[in-house]
Amino acid sequence: MSVDEDLETLGEQLYSLIYPKHQESAGKLTGMMLELPAAVLKQMLQDEAMLAAAVGKALRALQLAHKPSEVTFKDEDDASVSSDSLGEQLFELVDVYNTGQSQKITGMLLEQHKDTVLHLISDPKMLEESVTLALKTLREQNMEETDVSDSSEADDMDRLGEKVFSLVEKLDPLHANDITGEPAL
Structure with a gap:
């Protein structure tokens, strides 16, 4: 199929x-x-x-x-929408996509200018594109963090191994590589 x-x-x-x-x-x-x-x-x-x-x-x-007018303004005199209200509305819309990253994506989208966020709330197509882009960015960041942490962890292990070897070598130079599993320096 x-x-x-x-x-x-x-x-x-x-x-x-x-x-x-x-x-x-x-x-x-x-x-x-x-x-x-x-x-x-x-x-x-x-x-x-x-x-x-x-x-x-x-x-x-x-x-x-x-109902974009209800989304953007509480009443005619209040032209500003609270960030909390926008965040809640945006989260509800982002959460529909079931990405598992709704909070992070909402936070990323809320960093934009308020007019842009209001437009996202009222334009499902633009919201979908923004969610997709944010999810892609999060995945790329996660891959980079994994790459960085893997290499730095390996470097840390090497440095630690070398330090342990040098200390053991001072105590028992003949058996230091057998004890630590490190090759002789």
């Missing part, structure tokens, strides 16, 4: 589960769900609570997208 056929089958199964409770928005909700990795979708099909949670998040995202 090809990836497209697998995705189509998953979409049909999701739609059949979503439609009974959300007839008017079942197509849109299913489309939003299909943006998630296939493994997550398959798990949702087996776990009713997980599917319900994801549908709830997607519904909130749709509601926020359809």
